[in-house]
Amino acid sequence: MSELTDFSKLCVHTITTKPWSVEEAMDRYAAAEIGGITVWRQWLDGRDIEKTGERMRANGLEVVSLCRGGFFPASDQKGIDEAIADNRLAIHEAAALGAPMIVLVCGAVPGQPLTESRKQIADGIAAVLPLAEEHGIKLAIEPLHPMYADDRSAINTMASANAVCDELDHPLVGIAADVYHIWWDPDLEEQIQLTGAKNRLFAFHVCDWKTPTTDFLNDRGLMGEGCIDLKGIRAMVEATGFEGFNEVEVFSERWWARDQDEFLGKIKKAYLDFC
Template identity: 50%
Template sequence: MIQTRREHVAPDRDRLAVHTMTTKPLSLAEAAEAYSRRGIPGISVWVEALEGMTTASAKQIVDDAGLKVPALVRGGFFCASDSVERQKRVDHNRNLIETAAELDAEMLVLVVGAEPGVALETQRGWVRDGIESILPEAEAANVKLAIEPLHPMYAADKSCINRIAEARVICDPIDHCLVGVAVDVYHVWWDPDLSREIKLLGEAERLFGFHICDWRVPTRDLLTDRGLMGDGCIDIPGIRREVEAAGFDGWIEVEIFSDEHWAADQGDYLDKIIQRYETHS
């Protein structure tokens, strides 16, 4: 286990949320019950967890468990060379905003997409156009739109926005209180400008979300081998101190893609998540 930690104070559990993708084998109902039973107050809902049910049914499940929903994950994917396809994606995001509002989710997280072979700057223009197109629906529903930069290894086909600085270039000209950034440590921990960018987000009041997990060394799979907090090289407590110094006081969301942990007993896994949250975040 790689440890690069500083002085640490155990966080309050009342800010802990877990993404349903973190416990992928569990249905929404199973996840909600398991989180609630362990005193986890927040559940960020992935759209995959809603398959086969109405939003009203999903909302009832969450409410019955006494949980809050920091985010609906994921919207975005605005990038496509064909203008008709781009419009379809914009319309899909409008529907997702409605779903987020029905779930009482604070925000819709946007993974913006990418199309191989197209200049990144061109694609970032599509992203800005897409966000501006759905902003009226976000305003009407009072749902925040949180751009999530993804690690550069995903620049070719998943996200043309890979640093916080690139997300800010989208946010700044739009200049709207509902458009901001979700900071996922897995994607941005390596950025030499991270401290400065977090501070700038805070000054502009655009720091909407904070996602945690760890970067394993060595990483066995670039998508599905994220580690529990403390199992890798990211200074999660240090980054958390920086986002909180920038004014962030929202949910600390655990988002882990892991074939290893998905194959484990999910109850034991959740117990480990809580323990690592309390000791390594």
């Protein structure tokens, strides 16, 4: 296999091929010689999680991460406690699946000051860290685009994610950098360099930003369909020494409505052409 057709560092998120069950996804990804799979938790509903992970590895797939934990902020203690309990459950699930990492969509409460939400996020991660240590599970804070600052995440820039990492200062706490959320940031290169210096860049997610974008959640583009400088950002990421996967995370009603085998072929081509 030539380098140009090497998909060993390509990972696909199960939500990218939403119409497929976790069994269909792992079989098709493996048949396509894709190296990695990131599993969204709802894909594990009703499954024996350990056996699911074993079957992935038997298929030659590396389990890259479990999506997602987080959503720590809440307006009362009950909500905060429930979030921590759910994140502990996610750590147990990741351990059972054999996933070395959980991606954190950190959460926000509309109307609650973002500074308070950021404090609750740091406190929430600190609360689950002992269990993460016990199982050796990394926790990757994913800064979310500022358009999600109302109810999905109060961590909206790499700088803000780096600040939480600095505060917690723990080798299991790092960052998942997703181009969709951070491509516009004038400080991007500097902040990615900082993640390298601190050895905390845990994951790299790719997709594209379409013009126009017509839905806040489910109108992402496949790499090459939009305006993001994917090669440029990938170069910044690799300059830190990052050797992990390029994880394709595309939420798209448009793509989900298409034949998923055809879509998987387009993902592979886009990975070669644009990443």
